[in-house]
Structure formats: C-alpha cells, structure tokens
Amino acid sequence: MANAIDDLASAFAKLPGIGPRQARRFVYHLLAAPASERAALAKAVGELGAAVRQCPECLRFANGSGPVCNYCADRSRDDAELMLVEKDQDLAAVERAGTWRGRYFVLGGVLTLSGKGAIREKELLKRIEKGLADSGQTALKEVVLALSATSEGEHTADRVRELLSPYRDRIRVSALGRGLSTGSELEYSDAETVRAALRNRHES
Amino acid sequence: MANAIDDLASAFAKLPGIGPRQARRFVYHLLAAPASERAALAKAVGELGAAVRQCPECLRFANGSGPVCNYCADRSRDDAELMLVEKDQDLAAVERAGTWRGRYFVLGGVLTLSGKGAIREKELLKRIEKGLADSGQTALKEVVLALSATSEGEHTADRVRELLSPYRDRIRVSALGRGLSTGSELEYSDAETVRAALRNRHES
C-alpha cells in the first residue's frame, strides 16, 4: 500500500529550499487543514501547466491565451530596447520599479564560475536577429544586461557579451549601474561599489 | 480570466513558514519543472485526504485502512503507559528514539501564555476514562507529558495536570526529564537546565 504522507513529503521536498523536515510539516499542516484548502492547492498545481504558457517571444511564463505575453503584445513598449534577465522573478522586480518601457528576454539561468549552468543561447541569438531584421523605429538598438551583481551574474554577462560581439556595430550593450543599494552602509561597502557610487553621484 | 500563477502562489503562501516571495519561487520552479513533477505533486495533494485518516484512538494522522493506526493496533505495546504529545511530528521524534513501548495521544495543539491555542480536552478525558475502564494488566497506570521545554509546553502541562487531577489516585503523571540536550554547552545553559542535569547525573 502506498504511503501517502511520505509520497507528498518527498514531492514537497523537491521545492527549492525545502528540506525533508519542513516538507513533512507541510503535509501535517494540510492534514489538519480543511479539505477545501487541500483541494484548492491540488487544483492550482494541476491547472498550472495548462493555464500558464511560456511566451514564445521573451520566454517568460505568463497567464493568458494570446500568441505572446502581455509585455510582448504591448504596442506602447519600445522595440529598440531589449533587457536580458536571468529569470522571471528578476523581470518582476524590474516591472515593480515601473520605469522600463522596452522589451524583455529571459535567459533562463546563469553560468557559474565552475562552468555549471546554462542560458538560452540559440534563442537569444534568434531574438537578436529578429530585432535587427526590423527597420527604422522598431530596429533593436540597445541590449541591457540586467544581471545580479554576483560572480555568476558577471560570468553570465561575459558570455552574453561574447555572443553579442558580432552585433556590436549595430547594437549598444549596457549593464545595470552599480552603487549603493537601498540599505547598504558605506562602511561595509566594497571598493567597486564605492567607486561606482562616486562615479554615478548626482545633484542632490 | 483567473491568474493561475497568483492563485498557486497564494495557495503555497498558506503553508507554514512560507512567505509570498518563496511561494512565488515554488510556482516558477514548478513551471520550469517537467509536467510529471507537477502532476505528481497535484496527485499527492489530492489523494492525501482520502489515503490518510485520523486514528480515532490516538488522534494522529496515519496511512492505512484499519480501524485504528498501527501503533494503537500493536498488541505488543503497553496499554498501561500513555504518552501525551502536542502534534504528530513530536510523536515521530519519540518513535525515532525507539524506546517508548506504550501508547500515544495527540493533544493537537498547545496553550499559549496569552491564552491562545487549544487542546483536545474532551477527547483526552474520554481516552483516560477508557484506559481506566480496562482492568488488571491493561489498566492505565501512567500518563507521560511529552511536551516541549518551552513556556507553551509548560503552560499546556499545567492545564493537563489540572484535567488529570481527579484521576491522581489511580494514575501516575510524569514529565520528560530536563538536562543537557545534544549540542548544549554548559556555559550557555540556564540555571534550571543545570540543576536538572546535576539531579539526573548518572554513572559514567
């Protein structure tokens, strides 16, 4: 006879950052919870795959039934500006900031110094070619590397610059500005951050 | 149209210790995962309620189709010894220890100093009466309060002692021994722990 508690615990233990102990706590929580909560979770998980599709344009996961996601469909966004992000959550952080009016492309991962990890190289190049195929206003002019200020982020940026080198004559490649992020204290900031904060100082 | 990503994120956010951020990470993890992983999770959650039943005897959640859970059905366990635990996970910790051969009863909660929380008082009293109804060998002789060494645990123990006071002439009530738990350093141990460790010192 199957062991339903262990089965669910090991399914939960596959979620990022969840160990066997917490997975088990989830199971007991659901057992004590009203059947409706269990049903809602089962339903939401079950329908996820059908309800959410990967946008063929930016490769992010999004609800909806259109040919492309809402950001890619938005006529008011600037086709000349393309931002590359690691993952969907990073894209969400940029949208929360509310100032980016260009397009997006999700690399789907980062490259580690130990050579691990992978990004969507073929898809990226196809997307670049497509952007350059357009003419005039809508032609791709700038690619923004919106990667984390971590060694993985920098390692990934190096690889992307390598991939984009053949297009440098037509595309400007830029990276997010460095400086003091909200909450950082000067005393504990490293030299590179302080240099960037000085370089990027602004009227106050 | 429903928003499947937000729906699942809020369902995950109901799990203990999971905030909106991590809930969202779970969703994106499942989106990137093979459909089979999503299906397995949905199935495991959906079938949990049917496959697992609350044992009418000890009130723990357990797999299986018998009238009572395997511990309550186990003839080799001593009916005269009843251990009260807060929740199923505590019972599991005692089983891992492997030395308890008596029965269990799950209180289903703790009482906080601020008067919050609830335990299964009626069910506990019914269980005690039933234990005393038996005669001879199988009559209930000792109740072990296996509660955490926290203020909630002690507060709950007070209430249970209150409930058991009418039976004190027939039942011995005991509590788990205090002392140094694995990993504790003497320097940081509080007075009560040190006193118990001295009191419970053993041949070495």
Next chain:
Amino acid sequence: MANAIDDLASAFAKLPGIGPRQARRFVYHLLAAPASERAALAKAVGELGAAVRQCPECLRFANGSGPVCNYCADRSRDDAELMLVEKDQDLAAVERAGTWRGRYFVLGGVLTLSGKGAIREKELLKRIEKGLADSGQTALKEVVLALSATSEGEHTADRVRELLSPYRDRIRVSALGRGLSTGSELEYSDAETVRAALRNRHES
C-alpha cells in the same frame, strides 16, 4: 577589595556590540593569555589618547604630530572637492576605493527619524566658509554627501542640504549614486535601487 574580573568585564561591556557574556569571555581569555598580551593591550589603550589626535580640519582621528592629518596636508588633493562622511570608518572605506582625490569632513554622527543623534553643524559651516574664502583653483566647488543608503543617512542628508542651501549658488551639492551594490541580486532589489541601476546603466 575591588573585583578586578568584574571591573574589566564592565569596561569591555562598554565597547560597541559587546554584551556582558562576551565581555567576560574577553577577561578569561586575557587571564589565560601570556602577560605580554595583557601588557600590550593595556599599553595600546593607554597610549591611544596621546598618540592619536583629532585633525582640526576634517575632524577625523589620525596618528601623527603634524598640525593637520595626512589627507588634509596632502598638497596633491583637490581643495575644490569636499566629501562629507558620517564617521572615520566610512572615510576609510572611501580611501580603500582609491579614487577620491578631494578633501574630507567627518560629520561625527547621523540624525535619526526619531530626532535622535547629532552632527557637527557649526564646524561644518565653518569648514564651508573657509572653503569659499579661498579663491580660484582652491575655492570650494562641490560638496559630496557620502552617506549610507539608510533612512538615517537620508535624514542626515536632508539636514545637510538645509544647512548648505545659502551656498547653493556657489557650491554644487551631490550625493553618492544608487544602484546594485556588489552581491545584490536583482530579484530582491527594491524599486528605488532598480530605477537607479537602470538610470546609471553604462556601456558594457
């Protein structure tokens, strides 16, 4: 009879971030250490006041016997550029970055939202007046607010801008640039940081 252990423990407990427990551990460490280590510490503490003086120009604490500290004495530094920092350790962080060639002034504190804290207002205004008294090359042209990206830092910056408002026609006031600091992940960056990082994006 004095209690030397308690006396030293309470002296150590006055150091920032040191509680009674750790203070006591320091004492026992010194008791077990060679007398030479105790002597060295006593000597270093005792001589600190005499060996280190507060520079009358930038108000930082520095070794040496000259009329002003080495940074203020350095002819190669640009008198037209003045950086305001909260404390000596912040100044040290800027020096580690190695790109600032102007002068410094240590505010000696921050102002909290709850109205606590104090900065050297009179000394700051005197320093500004002095900078403006110079003529041509050496006249003060820019004041850089090098404060932490915290609510205290911003609160302090507000007050400094207020103090400097009468000089705005002659002095440019700037603040450190915001953006991703080393180690920050895009996913967890707040809106203000992401907006600044986008604004300050650079060729890559």
Next chain:
Amino acid sequence: MANAIDDLASAFAKLPGIGPRQARRFVYHLLAAPASERAALAKAVGELGAAVRQCPECLRFANGSGPVCNYCADRSRDDAELMLVEKDQDLAAVERAGTWRGRYFVLGGVLTLSGKGAIREKELLKRIEKGLADSGQTALKEVVLALSATSEGEHTADRVRELLSPYRDRIRVSALGRGLSTGSELEYSDAETVRAALRNRHES
C-alpha cells in the same frame, strides 16, 4: 613612528570572536569616548594580572589574596564531591544554578576529535590523589564530569574516564544528565536526547 590605531586594533583582534573590522570599531569608539573611559580600560587590563590569581587548588582564575579561591576555602562545601569543568565560565554557570555544594577542578580545555586541544592531566591526577589521601568524611567519593553535550565534551570525558580508571574502586564517576534543555522542542530533539528525557522522567 608607530601607528597607535593599528596597534590597538590588532591587540583587540586577538580577543575571541573579534575580527579586524570590529576591532577597528572598538578603537574609534574609544577615540570618541571620554579619556576617563580609555584610562579605566587601560587600568583594568593592566591590573588584571596582579589582582587575579589562578587558584592552586581548582585552577580557576579568581580575585583575592588568600592561599586558595573562595570556593576552595569554603569549609561548608563537601570535599567528597569534585566537579570537573572545561573552563571558568562553565563553573560560573554551575554556580548560577546554585545547587552544587561540592568542590571544582578546571580542566582548562577540551580534546577535539581531530586530536587537538589539551587538558590539565597531571594536575587532575594530583588533585585526585590529594582527595583520596584525606580520610573519612573528607575523602573524595565522587567525580562529576560536567562537560558540554558536544562531541568535544564527550571526547574529553572519554579521556578523563581513562585517567580515572585506576581509581574506580574508590571513586564513583558520574556525568551530567541528558534531557530536554530549556527551550528545546521535542520535534527537533535527537534520539539520544529523547531517550534520556524518557529515562529521566519525573513525577509531575
């Protein structure tokens, strides 16, 4: 010319758990503090060695000028009971508990699994012999191993038992009791702790 700031910072950095950054913060704190605070610290450190002596009996560090420390001098304490602790702070924790009326001996360290560390073996044996030399009432009858419930503590206990084996016919060797320490939750307690807590359960 010596650098008084760096000198003091490196002296502070020798204290347990203090890194270069915090050491430097201590220095700047003292620079900003009234001269009297610096003087008090220097004096307290300087006089420590003279004011505090290691008791020749229990080997702990203590104030006072008597031939032995106050605990060893206390006639009301039981010579038949000797407690072995790793360090002075552990002895202080036992005193805080307030129930131990026997004598102490400070081992002065622990032995690690990697074979590092050292304890006062010769001194311990001398102390045992001395205790056995006494006759009747005051003869040593029990040695309590009051060590932390860590691998180092157990490793050290093994060695001490080895050293004491020749005296087993005359001395009872005991160890602190294990169980739930204040604050431990049953769910997270390891098997050994739970078994001890069950073994040491008491009337409640």
